[in-house]
Amino acid sequence: MAIDFNIMAGGEAGQGVQSVGMILAKAMAHGGLHVFADQDYESRVRGGHNFFRIRASDRDVLALSEELDILVALNKETIGLHSNELKSNGVIIYDQEQTKVDVQGGIYFNVPLAKLAEEKAKNKLMTNTVAVGAAAGLAGYDFNILASVLRNEFARHGEKIAEDNVVAAKAGFDFALEYGAQKLSQKIKPTSGNNKRMLLHGNEAIALGAMVGGCKFIAGYPMTPATSILEYIADKGRQYSAVAVHVEDEISAMNMAVGAGYAGARAMVATSGGGFCLMVEGLALAGMTETPVVVVLGQRPGPATGLPTRTEQGELWFALHAGHGEFPRAILAPATAEEAFYAMIKAFNLAEKYQTPVLVLTDHHLATSYATVERFDLKAVKIDRGELISDEESSRLNDYKRHLVTESGISPRALPGQGKALVVTDSDEHDEAGHMIEDGETRNQQNLKRLRKQDSLKAEIGSPKLHKTRNAEFTLIGWGSTYGAIREAADLLKKDGMPVNVLHISEIWPFPAEAISSALSKGTKSIVIESNATAQMANLIRRETGYKVNGTILKYDGRPFSPQEIVDRMKKEVT
């Protein structure tokens, strides 16, 4: 029987919900299971309600399921809010004394978490670790794996604290075995064999992908959901030679990255919609000066400050059109953490090859959801710096023209200070040498030269993924982070006797119009599923292919789609 196990931990901000969830998720991943996990939190540091959901399976999992096997309730509110998500045979772990919940029996499993922490580990702060152990025990998981994860997690606090945490977890684990073994019939076992995967969230994949892809410079101003990218590179860059500058504002961030890119460092910014608004003039600057720069735009619901800690795909058209004037750009919208890693490498390559900005469009859901992925293959990573002039060539260059008009539109790129070549560029319209001009003919030449790059850039864009099912009546179309929910919905629909195809777009611009037209011309009804209120992708498809889709399923409450929700809405709204 396939394993598909779902755990949620819930409590107030500041109660450690995230760490309970992460330790359980890691323990599952270390046992060779596939894991998908996400966190739901409010824009506050204390209080409120937070939860962390984990799904573990022996097969690939791409989204969360709404049916819980175990709910770890660190406070009373969690029980009230989530007990209806429990399977009929699921169990709630809670501490009756701490939560002041007066219920017994059935789905409720009272574990004296705080008391066990005090008695066994002599430290009340380890209450959450007892809860982790209790969940693992209830699920019948392997304690040794959990212990090794705990030792790893707490190693930096010293051996004593690490071992005390193991003791605390064991107390919860044993308690669950002794008093709860009969409560939960479904169990989760590590898989046999050595198939460990990486467990990371989308932003970690992005930051790693950036560094592996040669990013040497990031400038940023904290903004959810992009902040952790800046933080990661600030931390690891010290050892791996990348600089992260926490700047005064996003205007500065963008212009700084463009300055670094001009000088020859692979440079990026990462922000959300509000910050990107401030970067837009600088984006056009990169277009005009033909400077490579990579922009990660982590979407969240807008307009304005919107819902800071929630998700949306409301900035597709903004990303497409941001910047004054006309210039080439590429937009990648990775569907998963794994795609996000490789998308960053591709983004840096495209930015340098075509000497123009590249946007990586993500959202809060992708940025903060954890997933297990096969270890990234660094040997397969190719760095392509495009027509970069070698040091040797540059020292021989006289009369270098940074914006030389060529057939491809790409001008060989020298770097300032590399040799004797003087690298001149201007945000004013300029001539081949980079000096400002006014005459119409030079303007036309330079404008067309820049726009010609878009033609060859088009060939670099990968076709959408098409998953076919026999006798499909519908094709579900998605882009970016909705992939997991749509794929799993397709599986569920098939079981329900409603086979569908899935067409997923992860590389958006230049628009893969031919591939999409051909996928849509096969006679199925096309339904675009996206997290916004105005059907931006459906409209883009119409604009670029002339094809009007048959329907849309839209969601804009700030919460990610769940597979079941798509299934229900397919049945209700579409058929």
Next chain:
Amino acid sequence: MVTVKDYAESIPIAWCPGCGNFAILQALRKALVELKTEPHQVLFVSGIGQAPKLPHYMQGNVFNGLHGRTLPAATGAKIANHELIVIGIDGDGGAYGEGVGHLLAAMRRNVNITYMAHNNQVYGLTKGQASPTSDLGFVTRTTPLGAGQPANPLALALSSDVSFLARGFAGDVEHLSELLKMGIEHRGFSLIDILQPCVSFNHKNTYQWYRERVYKLEDEGYDPGDKIGAFAKAQEWGDRIPIGLIYSKERPVYEEQLPALKKGPLVKQKIDPLQFEALLDEFM
């Protein structure tokens, strides 16, 4: 040997005859030649305005970016390749208006950049509107009631603990050139405010007006290490206007603190994807 000719312009200069910018251009060429700096070693970064056109009339690497955004671009380029001598050039509108937030941040950060603010107390390029440093009551088409309280860039810089602050005058090329040399040689951020007559749009603060008022601090036994004294000088405007080195202080230089630059400029460090296996391990 590098000479002034090596810095001669290759395109026609588009400033009005008599503009103070010509003298500043001359002073900058002189300073670079005397420092034995070759054009390919220098990066000029500028924004938009009359003053920011200057790099086009020099020889060197040029990044002429957006209005008011000179310092971020210059900072990015300097961090990417700290072997470049980076000189930022803006008007008073770009430096003290549109880009003033970046100026504050750059002074605090203390990256080794020299920033020249050609202060003509007016917007030249857009044809004569008031600037942040226009004198109180200066009437222009956007300020028919007269300009409001002027900004005090020197006091602003001192309050941010700028590590080098000077004021020059386009009417004294020798003196200005010395200040530029000191600014370029200074380790850390240097702001050089330059009184620049605009013959087309500022008929108040003319060559004559400045000449009658400016005096050199070094002639008065002034101590540029004294911050309180510097604040006092920063308040002087009207009958007497001080020029010269206002304040200088050694402070840690931003890029010298960066571990990532220990192995040399970022742009010269090889990109090697294989070095990251240990980072992947952290997620296993």
